[in-house]
Amino acid sequence: MAKVQFLKNEANKVEGLAYAGVETFRGSPYTSCARETGQNSRDAVAGDAPVQVTFNLHEIARADVPFADQLQHAIECCLRAPRDAKTKEHLERAREQITAPTIKVLEIADLNTTGLTGPVEDENSVFAALVKGDGVTNKSDPTSAGSYGIGKNAAYAVSGLQTVIYSTCYKTNNPDQTCFAAQGRLRLISHVDGSQKLSAEGYWGNENFTPITSTAEVPPWVARDKIGTSIFSVGFREQDRWADRMRLSLATNFFLAIVRNEIEFTVDGIKLNQPSIDSILEANALAEIAVASDETASLERAKRLMQCIRSDAATRHTIRVAGLGDFTLHLLIAEGMPREIHVLRNGIYICDNFAKFGLPMRAFRGTKEYVAVLEPARTDAGKKPSQLLKQLENPAHDAFEPERIVDTAHQKAARQQIKFLVRKMRDIIKAAAKMEELDHSQLDELSHLFAAGSATIKTSKADGESDPDRFQYGQARKIIRRRATALGSKGKMKRRRDKAAEARERKKAERVERPQPRPAGQRPVPLDQVRSTIPQGDGGLVRTVFFTPAVSGNAEIVVSASGLTYDVALDLIAASAGTVVKGRLHASLVKGQRTGVRITFSEPFDGPIELAASSLSAPAQGGC
Numbered sequence: 001m002a003k004v005q006f007l008k009n010e011a012n013k014v015e016g017l018a019y020a021g022v023e024t025f026r027g028s029p030y031t032s033c034a035r036e037t038g039q040n041s042r043d044a045v046a047g048d049a050p051v052q053v054t055f056n057l058h059e060i061a062r063a064d065v066p067f068a069d070q071l072q073h074a075i076e077c078c079l080r081a082p083r084d085a086k087t088k089e090h091l092e093r094a095r096e097q098i099t100a101p102t103i104k105v106l107e108i109a110d111l112n113t114t115g116l117t118g119p120v121e122d123e124n125s126v127f128a129a130l131v132k133g134d135g136v137t138n139k140s141d142p143t144s145a146g147s148y149g150i151g152k153n154a155a156y157a158v159s160g161l162q163t164v165i166y167s168t169c170y171k172t173n174n175p176d177q178t179c180f181a182a183q184g185r186l187r188l189i190s191h192v193d194g195s196q197k198l199s200a201e202g203y204w205g206n207e208n209f210t211p212i213t214s215t216a217e218v219p220p221w222v223a224r225d226k227i228g229t230s231i232f233s234v235g236f237r238e239q240d241r242w243a244d245r246m247r248l249s250l251a252t253n254f255f256l257a258i259v260r261n262e263i264e265f266t267v268d269g270i271k272l273n274q275p276s277i278d279s280i281l282e283a284n285a286l287a288e289i290a291v292a293s294d295e296t297a298s299l300e301r302a303k304r305l306m307q308c309i310r311s312d313a314a315t316r317h318t319i320r321v322a323g324l325g326d327f328t329l330h331l332l333i334a335e336g337m338p339r340e341i342h343v344l345r346n347g348i349y350i351c352d353n354f355a356k357f358g359l360p361m362r363a364f365r366g367t368k369e370y371v372a373v374l375e376p377a378r379t380d381a382g383k384k385p386s387q388l389l390k391q392l393e394n395p396a397h398d399a400f401e402p403e404r405i406v407d408t409a410h411q412k413a414a415r416q417q418i419k420f421l422v423r424k425m426r427d428i429i430k431a432a433a434k435m436e437e438l439d440h441s442q443l444d445e446l447s448h449l450f451a452a453g454s455a456t457i458k459t460s461k462a463d464g465e466s467d468p469d470r471f472q473y474g475q476a477r478k479i480i481r482r483r484a485t486a487l488g489s490k491g492k493m494k495r496r497r498d499k500a501a502e503a504r505e506r507k508k509a510e511r512v513e514r515p516q517p518r519p520a521g522q523r524p525v526p527l528d529q530v531r532s533t534i535p536q537g538d539g540g541l542v543r544t545v546f547f548t549p550a551v552s553g554n555a556e557i558v559v560s561a562s563g564l565t566y567d568v569a570l571d572l573i574a575a576s577a578g579t580v581v582k583g584r585l586h587a588s589l590v591k592g593q594r595t596g597v598r599i600t601f602s603e604p605f606d607g608p609i610e611l612a613a614s615s616l617s618a619p620a621q622g623g624c
Helices: 020-026 029-043 068-079 085-099 126-131 151-157 242-259 277-282 284-292 296-310 380-392 408-432 499-513
Strands: 003-008 051-061 102-111 159-171 178-187 191-193 196-205 228-236 263-267 270-272 315-321 325-333 340-345 348-351 370-376 454-457 470-473 527-533 542-549 553-561 572-575 579-581 584-589 595-601 609-615
Touching: 003 068, 003 178, 020 029, 020 151, 029 051, 029 102, 029 151, 029 228, 029 242, 029 263, 051 242, 068 085, 068 191, 085 102, 085 159, 085 228, 126 159, 126 178, 151 159, 151 228, 242 263, 242 270, 242 277, 242 284, 242 296, 242 348, 270 277, 277 284, 277 296, 284 296, 296 325, 296 340, 296 370, 315 408, 325 380, 325 408, 340 380, 370 380, 370 408, 380 408, 527 609, 542 553, 542 609, 572 579, 572 584, 584 595
Parallel strands: 051 263, 340 370
Antiparallel strands: 003 196, 051 102, 102 228, 159 178, 159 228, 178 196, 191 196, 263 270, 315 325, 325 370, 340 348, 454 470, 527 542, 542 595, 553 584, 553 609, 572 595, 579 584
């Protein structure tokens, strides 16, 4: 008969609740659970039909949870000697959950997958790796999205009881034979039960920690008869709009796999599939939860990348890396795009840079506005590139890190291959998006606005070609720039050749434009994706500036001439939003909201500009 069994703690090891694999996902449990479980199902695809993943919340009567009494007893044992106040609080909440008349259970079930293949008693099986393995993965596909066997812990992060049940049906070597297996795993704290010293780790199953292999021995809500896997997070931590949070995570991470009909999701009855993905991304409910979760940028990014992948105006380029294989670069040149390159693998979003290789890939200079998507080619030539990215990808799936390759020779080869890849991308983008004549101003990076930001440095290679910008973190550089004098018709300064005049002008600029100390409590406000346009026929008096605030609040924005030797503040006399105070723009900013403001200078200026924003303690009159 099935029961709960804990491992013995013969070494008297002290184990708390902060299990590293679970804590990784504790800060964003719903987002992580949706992405990680969806990714595991995506990796287990069987056949040509799209993988189907369903998220449903059930309320199970306590009498129908077969191990409820045993789990309650274990929690009571843990409460006799809690480690600290936080642990005691968690265990008391767990006791409330397990003693309630009903227990909430989140079910994540997939179809059109292989299931957790066995034999289940084989420690090298997929079933054993998922249910009992720590930090191991046993996926047969070397290009699978998961790499470390850590993502499965996300299901524990949404369980107040830190208890998960796995139920699966799978095919054996005999295609006519279908097997069933189910087992639960618990993570509490090390505790004493009578005379037994027990570990934090326990299992629900048959004797000797073996899984249950008959549907007759599990409650109906655990049993399944179709090939695939069900994961049950017992004691689900239900919070307001949990389903919307999961839908947001799935839509912003799996949008390309959904568009290609490789996977579809149903969350609390709402489908995310190929026909519905566009309406889901544009839904007000998703936009609202994105604002509440500070994920508006992720939502807008997904929309842009969808446009890049599907637009008839986009171009596709094959990049062949010697000794590795092929990548595909999707490039869309269009007004309003942020000049970004994003990397996807297996139709799942990863990140927007190779920063750990010294290659941030941000805003290649002197190009039209564009957005690009890089992915391993969807041919046999793309398998090795996908394998390499899998090796480099960190457990959080948000960066590529060369140090993850331990072998020195292989790591060196990977660095060379990735640098070659980025150089080829840069060449393609510069050739396709080259600007013969600049119709609007190009703003420099805003790194100097931060108290401890990033300074841009450039390095040269032996072949004479400069690498993309590298970022060196440290105290920001303070640069005093010379006041603008005469300006050419294209915004370029006519430089003085008289050295004595230059010296006089520099001293004058230092006296007049020397930065003043920032008032106490005033902080820099980062502005992202800054650009500006110059309307025709306004004689350089009018400019429209665009930016996306990184934080919300009241701010003062200073507009300065840039690209010269010294920064010179430009006085404003009017603005289409906010209020002009002493030549500067005061406005209320909203984090992540793309903002455009038409400003008027006191004197004509058609050269490049910079924006610097600082917080205001008093409310600004008017918002942007």
